[in-house]
Structures are given as C-alpha cells and as structure tokens.
Amino acid sequence: MYLRSIRARVPPMLTDLYQFTMAYAYWNSGRHxxxxxxxxxxxxxxxxxxxxxxxxxxDCLLFLRNFRFTEEDVEYLRSxxxxxxxxxxxxxxxELDCSGVTLRAVPEATVVFARVPLMEVDGPLAVVxxxxxxxxxxxxxxxxxxxxxxxxxxxxxxDRKLLELGLRRAQGPDGGLTASRYTHIGGxxxxxxxxxxxxxGIPVAGTMAHSYVTSFSSLEEVWPQTLLPxxxxxxxxxxxSLTKGLLGRLCELLGAEPAKIHEGELAAxxxxxxxxxxxxxxxIDSYSVSCGLLNFCAVAMALIELGHQxxxxxxxxxxxxxxxxxxxxxxxxxAKQFSVPVFESLIIVGTNNISEQSMMxxxxxxxINVVGVGTHLVTCTRQPxxxxxxxxxxxxxxxxxxxxxxxxxxxxxxxKAVYRLLDSEGHPLMDLLCLxxxxxxxxxxxxxCYPLGQEAHLAxxxxxxxxxxxxxFAKGQVRNWSWWMWELDSQLSRSRPGM
Amino acid sequence: MYLRSIRARVPPMLTDLYQFTMAYAYWNSGRHxxxxxxxxxxxxxxxxxxxxxxxxxxDCLLFLRNFRFTEEDVEYLRSxxxxxxxxxxxxxxxELDCSGVTLRAVPEATVVFARVPLMEVDGPLAVVxxxxxxxxxxxxxxxxxxxxxxxxxxxxxxDRKLLELGLRRAQGPDGGLTASRYTHIGGxxxxxxxxxxxxxGIPVAGTMAHSYVTSFSSLEEVWPQTLLPxxxxxxxxxxxSLTKGLLGRLCELLGAEPAKIHEGELAAxxxxxxxxxxxxxxxIDSYSVSCGLLNFCAVAMALIELGHQxxxxxxxxxxxxxxxxxxxxxxxxxAKQFSVPVFESLIIVGTNNISEQSMMxxxxxxxINVVGVGTHLVTCTRQPxxxxxxxxxxxxxxxxxxxxxxxxxxxxxxxKAVYRLLDSEGHPLMDLLCLxxxxxxxxxxxxxCYPLGQEAHLAxxxxxxxxxxxxxFAKGQVRNWSWWMWELDSQLSRSRPGM
Numbered sequence: 001m002y003l004r005s006i007r008a009r010v011p012p013m014l015t016d017l018y019q020f021t022m023a024y025a026y027w028n029s030g031r032h033x034x035x036x037x038x039x040x041x042x043x044x045x046x047x048x049x050x051x052x053x054x055x056x057x058x059d060c061l062l063f064l065r066n067f068r069f070t071e072e073d074v075e076y077l078r079s080x081x082x083x084x085x086x087x088x089x090x091x092x093x094x095e096l097d098c099s100g101v102t103l104r105a106v107p108e109a110t111v112v113f114a115r116v117p118l119m120e121v122d123g124p125l126a127v128v129x130x131x132x133x134x135x136x137x138x139x140x141x142x143x144x145x146x147x148x149x150x151x152x153x154x155x156x157x158x159d160r161k162l163l164e165l166g167l168r169r170a171q172g173p174d175g176g177l178t179a180s181r182y183t184h185i186g187g188x189x190x191x192x193x194x195x196x197x198x199x200x201g202i203p204v205a206g207t208m209a210h211s212y213v214t215s216f217s218s219l220e221e222v223w224p225q226t227l228l229p230x231x232x233x234x235x236x237x238x239x240x241s242l243t244k245g246l247l248g249r250l251c252e253l254l255g256a257e258p259a260k261i262h263e264g265e266l267a268a269x270x271x272x273x274x275x276x277x278x279x280x281x282x283x284i285d286s287y288s289v290s291c292g293l294l295n296f297c298a299v300a301m302a303l304i305e306l307g308h309q310x311x312x313x314x315x316x317x318x319x320x321x322x323x324x325x326x327x328x329x330x331x332x333x334x335a336k337q338f339s340v341p342v343f344e345s346l347i348i349v350g351t352n353n354i355s356e357q358s359m360m361x362x363x364x365x366x367x368i369n370v371v372g373v374g375t376h377l378v379t380c381t382r383q384p385x386x387x388x389x390x391x392x393x394x395x396x397x398x399x400x401x402x403x404x405x406x407x408x409x410x411x412x413x414x415x416k417a418v419y420r421l422l423d424s425e426g427h428p429l430m431d432l433l434c435l436x437x438x439x440x441x442x443x444x445x446x447x448x449c450y451p452l453g454q455e456a457h458l459a460x461x462x463x464x465x466x467x468x469x470x471x472x473f474a475k476g477q478v479r480n481w482s483w484w485m486w487e488l489d490s491q492l493s494r495s496r497p498g499m
Numbered sequence: 500m501y502l503r504s505i506r507a508r509v510p511p512m513l514t515d516l517y518q519f520t521m522a523y524a525y526w527n528s529g530r531h532x533x534x535x536x537x538x539x540x541x542x543x544x545x546x547x548x549x550x551x552x553x554x555x556x557x558d559c560l561l562f563l564r565n566f567r568f569t570e571e572d573v574e575y576l577r578s579x580x581x582x583x584x585x586x587x588x589x590x591x592x593x594e595l596d597c598s599g600v601t602l603r604a605v606p607e608a609t610v611v612f613a614r615v616p617l618m619e620v621d622g623p624l625a626v627v628x629x630x631x632x633x634x635x636x637x638x639x640x641x642x643x644x645x646x647x648x649x650x651x652x653x654x655x656x657x658d659r660k661l662l663e664l665g666l667r668r669a670q671g672p673d674g675g676l677t678a679s680r681y682t683h684i685g686g687x688x689x690x691x692x693x694x695x696x697x698x699x700g701i702p703v704a705g706t707m708a709h710s711y712v713t714s715f716s717s718l719e720e721v722w723p724q725t726l727l728p729x730x731x732x733x734x735x736x737x738x739x740s741l742t743k744g745l746l747g748r749l750c751e752l753l754g755a756e757p758a759k760i761h762e763g764e765l766a767a768x769x770x771x772x773x774x775x776x777x778x779x780x781x782x783i784d785s786y787s788v789s790c791g792l793l794n795f796c797a798v799a800m801a802l803i804e805l806g807h808q809x810x811x812x813x814x815x816x817x818x819x820x821x822x823x824x825x826x827x828x829x830x831x832x833x834a835k836q837f838s839v840p841v842f843e844s845l846i847i848v849g850t851n852n853i854s855e856q857s858m859m860x861x862x863x864x865x866x867i868n869v870v871g872v873g874t875h876l877v878t879c880t881r882q883p884x885x886x887x888x889x890x891x892x893x894x895x896x897x898x899x900x901x902x903x904x905x906x907x908x909x910x911x912x913x914x915k916a917v918y919r920l921l922d923s924e925g926h927p928l929m930d931l932l933c934l935x936x937x938x939x940x941x942x943x944x945x946x947x948c949y950p951l952g953q954e955a956h957l958a959x960x961x962x963x964x965x966x967x968x969x970x971x972f973a974k975g976q977v978r979n980w981s982w983w984m985w986e987l988d989s990q991l992s993r994s995r996p997g998m
Contacts, residue, residue: 009672009673010672011694013693013694013697014666014672014675014676014692014693014694015666015692015693015694016664016666016667016691016692016693016705017691017692017693017696017703017704017705018691018705018706018707018708019705019708020693021705021706021707021771021775021778022707022708022710022711022771024774024775025707025711025770025771025774025775026711026714028770028773028774029720029721029722029723029770029773029774030722031714031720031722036714038710073697076693076696076697077693080693080696080703082775082777082778084775084776084777085775125714129710129711132667132708132710133666133667133691134672136667136668137666137667137669137671137672137675138671138672140667140668141668141669141670141671141674142671145670165515167513167514167515167632167636168515168631168632168635168636168639168887169635169639169640169884169885169886170636170640170670170674171640171644171669171670171671171673171674171677171678171877172636172637172640172641172670172673172674172677173508173509173513173633173636173637173673174508174670174671174672174673174674175640175669175670175671175673175674176513176636177513178670178671179670192515192516192517192632193513193514193515193516194512194513194514194515194516194519194575194576194579195510195512195513195514197516197575197579198512198572198575204516204579205516206515206516206517206518206520207517207520208517208520208521208524209517209518209521209631210890210891210901211521211537211628211631211889211890211891211901212521212524212525212628213901214891214899214900214901215525215530215535215624215891215894215899217894217897217899221528221530222528223528223529223530224528271524271527271528272520272521272524274527274528275523275524275527275528276520276523276524276581276583276584277583278581278583279520279581285903285904286901286902286903287902288902288904289904317903317904317905317908318903318904318905319904323904352905375884375886378670379878379883379884380883381883381884384878384879384880384883385668385874385878385880386668387668387874388667390710391709391710392709392710392713392714395714395716398716400713400714400716401713402709402710402712402713402785402786403785403786403787404784404785404816404817405784405787405788405816405817405818405822406816406817406851409816
C-alpha cells in the first residue's frame with residue numbers, strides 16, 4: 001500500500017511554485033533540455049556531531065519512477081501561473097517524466113559528512129530543477145531522524161533494546177511513519193506504530209497505558225476470574241483468590257500495608273493477565289510505583305503458579321534509574337523468598353520523555369532493559385531540521401557556482417566524483433571530491449589533497465578506494481534492484497510483538 | 500484527493516500497538532462497550548507563551564468518519580497479537596466503526612489555554628481507547644504549527660505579508676502539507692507549496708531560485724531577445740539592447756563599474772522578464788546584492804519602457820534589514836532620476852532563515868514588504884512538539900483519575916463542561932471547567948471558582964457565557980456541516996499566485 005500510494009504521498013506538485021516559474025522560463029528560452037547537474041548535500045553535521053546517516057534514497061527512487069503530472073495537476077498549474085504563460089508549456093508538462101534523469105546517490109543509511117555531495121541529479125535542466133523541493137523533502141527528515149536514532153543508539157550502548165513510540169508527537173501521520181521507518185534503520189529495535197509494522201515489517205511492541213489501569217475500580221470488573229494453567233490439563237483456577245493470597249504474603253515480606261493496595265489497579269492487572277497470560281507487562285506507576293510493584297508481583301507469581309511466564313513492568317514517570325534499581329531489588333528478593341527463578345529474568349521498560357542526554361545518564365547505575373523514546377527522537381529537539389540543499393554545479397558541461405553574502409553559502413562548482421579512502425584496517429580516512437573528469441585516486445598511491453576551506457594540503461596513501469555514490473536511477477528505471485527489493489522484502493518479514 | 504486519501508493517510512492502524520492489546524483485554528472481559536469518556540488537552544502553552552491555536556479538528560472528523568479496518572489490517576493484527584488472542588476478537592474488529600462515538604471539540608483554530616479539555620471523546624471503551632494515538636497525531640502538530648504561525652504573525656505586525664516556504668524542511672511530504680495548511684490558518688498569507696495550493700486553495704507564490712540565475716553564463720543564452728510592449732500594438736523590441744543602454748546610465752548614476760556586472764545574472768534576469776514580463780521579481784544576491792540590484796533596475800526600467808510592471812526583488816542572505824534599506828534608497832533614487840514612479844511601489848521580499856526572534860528584529864528600521872519563513876516556522880524550532888495528551892476521565896458514569904510520580908501528570912477526574920466567560924466588552928475573562936452535571940454559569944450572576952492548582956477562590960461575574968466546545972461528530976456523522984463544507988469550499992477557491 002505504501003508503494004502504491006507514493007503518487008498520493010509525493011505527487012510532482014509537492015514542490016515550490018518557483019520550480020514551475022523557472023521551468024517555464026527555461027522552456028520559453030529553449031533551454032529546458034540542456035544537460036544540467038545538481039548536487040544535494042548538507043553544510044553542517046547535525047546535532048553538533050561528527051556524522052549523519054544519509055537516508056530517504058528509496059523514497060526518492062519511488063518518487064522519480066512515478067513522476068508524472070495528471071490532467072488535474074496541469075489544470076491547477078494553468079490557474080496559478082501568470083495568464084501570459086504559453087499554453088504549449090502545459091502540453092510539455094503533460095508529457096514530462098524522469099526518463100532523462102540519472103541519479104547517483106550514496107546507499108541508504110550510509111555514514112556521511114557535511115559538504116560531501118550525497119546525490120547527483122543529472123538530466124534536462126527544467127526537469128532536474130522541478131525535482132529540487134521534493135527530493136529535499138524526502139531526504140532531509142529521513143536523514144535527520146535516522147541520524148538522531150543512531151545517536152540514541154550510541155548513547156544507549158549495544159545491548160539495551162530501544163523502542164520508538166513517537167507517533168503522537170510527529171509531524172502528522174506521514175511524519176510518524178517516516179520516523180518509525182528511519183529510526184529502525186538508525187538503530188531502534190521496535191516501534192509502537194502498528195501501521196509502520198504493517199508497511200515496513202518493523203517489530204511492533206506495547207502492552208498497556210494508564211487509561212487501561214484507571215478504567216478499573218474494583219475486582220468485580222474482572223471477568224472471567226479464572227485462568228487455565230499453561231499445560232491446559234487442569235481445570236481453570238480462580239486467579240483472584242490465588243493472587244489475593246500471594247499479595248498477603250508479599251505485603252508481609254516487603255513490610256507493605258495491604259490497605260494501601262489500589263484495588264482498581266489490581267483488577268486491571270488481573271484482567272490483562274487473564275486476557276494475555278503470556279504477555280503480562282503492565283505500567284506500574286498509575287498510582288504509585290510501590291503499589292504497582294506489589295500488584296505486579298502478586299499477579300506475576302500467580303501466573304507462574306499456573307505455568308505462565310510474566311514478562312516485566314513499565315515505568316513511565318519520576319526517576320527511572322532509581323526506581324529500576326528498587327524494582328530489580330524487589331524482583332530478586334521475591335525470586336529468592338518465593339523460589340520463583342523467573343523473577344530473575346523479568347524485564348524493566350522505561351519511558352519518560354527520554355532525550356539523548358537522559359539516555360546517556362541512563363548508562364549510570366540502573367536496571368532498565370528496554371527504553372521507549374518518543375518526542376525527543378522524532379522531533380529531533382536538539383536540531384529539528386537538517387538543512388540539505390540542492391545546488392546547480394554544471395550546465396552543458398560547464399561548471400556553475402553560486403556566491404553569497406554569507407560566504408558559507410557559496411558552492412563548489414563542477415560535476416564531481418566522490419571517493420571514500422580507507423586505511424589498511426578498512427577504516428575510512430577521508431572522503432575525496434574530484435572533478436568527474438579527473439583520474440580516480442589509486443590504492444597504494446600517495447595523493448595530495450586540500451581539506452575544504454583550508455589552504456594547506458595533505459598527503460594521503462589509501463589502502464583501498466571506493467566510490468561513495470552509485471548510479472541508482474537512469475532511463476526511467478531503478479538501476480539497483482537489490483535495494484529496491486529490500487523494500488518489498490521488509491514487508492514480508494513480519495514478526496510478533498517484542499517487549 | 501485529500502479527502503479521498505484520508506483512509507490512506509490515517510488508517511485506523513496508525514496507532515500504538517498497546518491500543519489493540521488493551522482493546523482485546525477490554526473485549527475479553529466484556530467491558531468493550533462500557534461508556535467511557537476521554538479528554539484531550541495539553542499541559543503547558545507552547546513556546547513559553549500564553550496561548551495556543553487548537554487545530555486539526557477537521558482531520559479528526561474525517562478520520563472518525565472513515566474509521567474501518569480492512570481485511571488486510573485484521574490479518575496483520577492477527578499476525579502480531581499473541582497467538583492466544585481469541586479469534587472472535589478479529590471479527591469484532593472487522594465490524595468496528597465510530598458510530599457509537601461522540602466528539603465534542605473547540606472549533607478549528609480557537610485560541611485556547613493549557614489544561615482546558617479541548618476535545619471530549621465519548622463512546623464504547625474499546626473504541627475510544629483505539630482512537631487515542633491517531634487523534635493526538637492529528638491535533639498535536641497542527642495546533643503547534645498553527646500557534647507558531649500566529650506568533651510569527653504577531654511578531655510581524657498586521658501589514659507585512661508572510662509567505663510559508665518550509666516544505667523542504669518539514670517532516671516529509673505530509674508534514675509539509677500540514678504545515679502549509681495550518682500556518683495559513685495561523686496567519687500566513689501565502690505558501691510556496693503547490694500541492695497545498697491545489698488541495699486547500701491557499702494562495703501560492705514564488706518566482707526564482709539561485710540555480711536559475713547561476714544556470715546562465717552569457718547574454719547569448721537569452722532567447723527570444725525581444726519582448727512585445729504591453730499594449731501589443733507595436734513591434735517586438737530588442738530587450739537586451741534596451742537594457743544595456745539603461746545599465747550604462749544606471750552605473751553612471753550610482754557610481755558603479757560596468758565591469759563588475761555579472762553577465763550571467765543579467766542574462767537570467769532578462770530571460771525571466773521575457774518569459775514573465777508581469778511577474779519579474781528576481782533573487783538578487785546570487786553573486787552580490789549590489790550587482791544584482793543594478794541588473795534588476797536595468798531590466799525593470801526596460802520592462803517599464805515597454806509598459807510592463809516589474810514587481811520587486813528578493814534578498815536571501817546577509818543582513819536583510821540593512822540591505823533592504825539600501826535597496827529602497829536606490830529604488831527611490833531611480834524613481835526620481837529616471838522618472839519611473841513604478842519604482843516607488845516595488846516590493847522587497849526577505850528570506851534568510853527567519854526565526855520568531857529575527858522577525859521581531861525586523862520590526863526595526865527596514866523596508867521589507869514580504870517575509871518568507873521556512874525552517875523555524877515548520878519545525879517549530881523553539882519547541883518542536885506540543886504534548887497533547889488523552890486521558891480517561893469517566894467510565895460507566897463514574898469518574899476516573901490518574902495519579903503520578905510526576906504530580907503535574909495527575910488528571911482532573913469526571914466528565915466536564917467547559918465555558919468561556921466574557922466581560923462587558925466581549926473580552927474573555929476565563930475558561931471555566933465544571934462537572935457536566937453541574938448547572939451552567941449564568942450571565943450577570945457572580946460565581947465562585949478555583950484557579951487550577953491554587954487554594955484560594957475567585958469571584959467573577961461574566962457578562963456573557965459561551966460553551967467552548969461543540970458536538971461535531973455523533974452517530975457516525977459529522978454534525979456541523981458548515982465546518983465540513985469549509986473543507987470543500989476551500990478547494991474551489993483557487994487563486995493566482997501572490998507575492
């Protein structure tokens with residue numbers, strides 16, 4: 001469906017009006033078919049960091065493949081362009097497609113750096129001009145949120161599971177889907193977004209919200225009250241009585257007052273456990289963590305007595321680190337006192353407005369196994385836009401350059417080749433920009449190069465030289481089918497919910 | 500098309516997985532049809548300000564009207580929910596719609612305040628639970644960007660024209676459309692986004708980018724070189740010769756060196772002017788403002804000699820205020836020296852990474868008529884998310900409350916009525932929350948009320964009392980057709996590009 005709806009998501013009209021007025025002026029002066037080359041790059045690494053993950057290439061390919069104006073589009077353009085526009089221009093638009101466009105791009109989710117041309121769009125001047133805004137729109141946020149996810153992953157370390165849950169804070173439905181998709185590529189394990197799971201095959205996760213807990217007020221609302229043991233060979237057991245007994249023993253063990261137990265919360269936990277005995281992972285701070293923890297332990301022990309496997313708890317407010325340590329202590333205490341070794345392997349999920357900063361703080365003493373991140377991940381609070389630009393570097397084989405009142409906005413002219421030089425251990429040394437007509441650097445040969453914006457030159461001897469970009473679209477077709485198939489593959493690899 | 504594609508944009512699967520696991524647990528315990536009430540509100544006014552404009556209501560109505568699972572959706576859910584899920588639950592999902600849901604909401608783009616329930620969603624517990632994430636996703640960004648636009652409008656004052664051009668920096672295609680739509684509602688006059696013009700009837704604007712200018716290198720690329728006078732009664736005139744003559748006189752007048760004129764830029768301006776003689780508004784800082792300004796003035800004067808009306812210039816880098824003052828000075832000087840009164844009414848467009856702060860600074864001495872805003876507007880840099888929440892306040896007629904380890908996350912229980920009290924001049928005094936069963940406040944009668952979070956009470960005597968929310972959806976239907984029709988109307992009111 002995502003594939004089918006690309007025309008609806010990214011019609012060629014999703015661009016700035018000036019692309020059409022410029023296209024008309026090119027057409028009017030007979031220049032529309034002159035071969036031109038645009039480059040796409042960003043000027044500064046995002047988040048004050050040292051890298052970005054370039055993403056959105058697949059969407060660009062789908063966009064180029066489907067680039068066609070409908071009669072309705074053309075009629076609208078006729079109504080908004082100046083009335084002096086030559087009607088033959090609209091016929092030109094009706095017949096336009098991207099069959100003359102060649103796209104060279106770095107592969108999806110490559111680690112890239114500022115000022116390196118990541119895409120080269122080569123084709124008839126008027127067409128490649130029209131593509132500007134749509135291509136920028138498709139790569140800017142995808143790359144930003146993918147890079148942000150990678151930073152969260154670096155801050156979290158390799159072992160902790162990361163869950164994206166930003167749908168409600170994203171820039172609308174499609175923003176939410178883009179976030180789920182590219183944070184998964186950037187290092188998140190799971191998403192809460194069901195549609196993203198459906199479309200992209202990302203593992204989905206989630207169990208309950210506070211509203212579920214607060215919707216219950218008494219044990220009378222629990223129905224059915226019984227649960228079959230996991231082996232299915234015995235009669236259903238009254239889970240309420242069983243849990244009440246365990247709760248009494250737990251209060252004794254932990255020195256808690258039974259009167260402080262919130263009956264509605266206990267009812268909610270029991271009811272959920274009866275519905276999903278193998279997926280019991282409640283949120284335990286709807287009233288207070290100490291109350292929620294007692295209720296969890298009682299229900300979890302009852303489940304274990306029936307041969308089911310509880311999963312863990314979610315903490316959603318307050319000091320997650322401190323709470324997780326206390327929760328773990330209680331789990332271990334129970335495991336020992338009640339001889340329930342399952343309690344040793346319960347997981348703790350933390351979700352409370354996690355930022356990259358607080359993710360780094362989580363590396364302090366804590367017992368959290370899974371971290372759910374929403375707002376700061378999908379809105380990229382620290383820097384909510386990447387700022388990729390699309391600049392003309394060549395027309396009819398001759399280089400083009402833009403100067404500017406802001407010197408950093410000036411461009412580097414000419415059609416280029418981009419090489420990544422690697423050292424003897426396979427580590428990247430540098431990305432080298434050459435004019436495309438220059439001979440490529442050779443492995444084992446020392447070359448002299450000039451770091452951008454500096455006067456002095458460097459001598460470097462690469463052990464290995466790779467072309468950073470590949471031709472991915474030409475003559476109206478996606479050229480690298482393995483990438484393209486990845487898209488379809490991912491939709492087939494459906495998986496059961498984690499967490 | 501926007502209307503038709505709402506199912507594709509916002510399927511009922513665009514929600515968090517836990518909504519489904521909770522819905523199942525409700526269903527499993529026979530509670531899914533219990534009447535429940537959720538409230539939607541935000542906890543703090545955005546951008547450290549005093550208000551928000553609540554938006555996204557129309558999209559919510561479309562979503563509710565179209566809420567239906569497809570067979571494909573249900574099959575996916577079956578694959579990700581635990582295998583113990585009772586198959587009858589999927590039949591329940593197949594038959595589900597929003598016919599039992601009632602939505603009360605404040606009208607689109609109402610000025611609202613923190614902690615006031617802006618939407619009340621009333622219906623069967625399992626259904627209103629499922630709606631949570633989608634409704635939040637539809638109102639959060641819409642309200643945020645609409646409020647941000649209103650702040651830019653307040654900073655700009657009522658007279659300056661505001662142009663939204665954030666598509667390339669938004670969270671993907673749909674984020675860009677949402678931004679164009681709701682910044683228009685929030686006070687922007689125009690957008691650069693053609694698809695937004697097409698779908699929502701927003702006036703579109705734009706003329707040329709730097710790439711157009713840098714694509715030209717010599718006057719030989721100008722074709723045709725002639726232009727018909729506006730009255731159409733004379734023969735075509737050689738615009739290049741005419742402009743060259745004027746350029747010489749301009750250089751003399753302004754003490755500029757003809758050698759410093761960039762021929763490519765002059766060619767670009769001439770070519771555009773020949774294509775669109777009534778829409779000539781070039782960007783003049785592709786090389787330097789002083790060079791661009793000379794070229795503009797020469798071409799503009801040539802257009803005027805042929806009876807055409809140039810429009811103005813765009814500045815896109817450097818100190819916009821200072822440059823605009825200089826540009827205006829030159830315009831006035833030319834108007835006088837060359838007796839071209841049209842030069843008195845040329846417009847200056849400024850676009851250079853404008854933030855709310857720099858918009859306020861623009862209120863200092865400057866000559867900018869139209870301000871284009873992109874990144875900071877659509878990404879809401881100062882606060883990139885609003886944080887609306889959706890909280891259960893009543894089940895089966897009895898109030899529900901959530902406590903929290905973070906006290907500000909606790910909720911105010913019970914189904915409520917919300918009144919806006921006005922004083923004798925029609926100004927709002929306060930928004931009053933009552934339980935829905937309490938008698939409404941009456942105009943002219945003093946009432947005692949308690950500001951949220953404070954102990955002391957206030958006495959207030961409203962001159963007028965209005966209900967802040969209206970019933971906009973019930974029994975599966977949008978109830979207020981005038982709103983709904985607004986959507987269709989807007990698509991018919993197409994307009995020519997402004998700026």
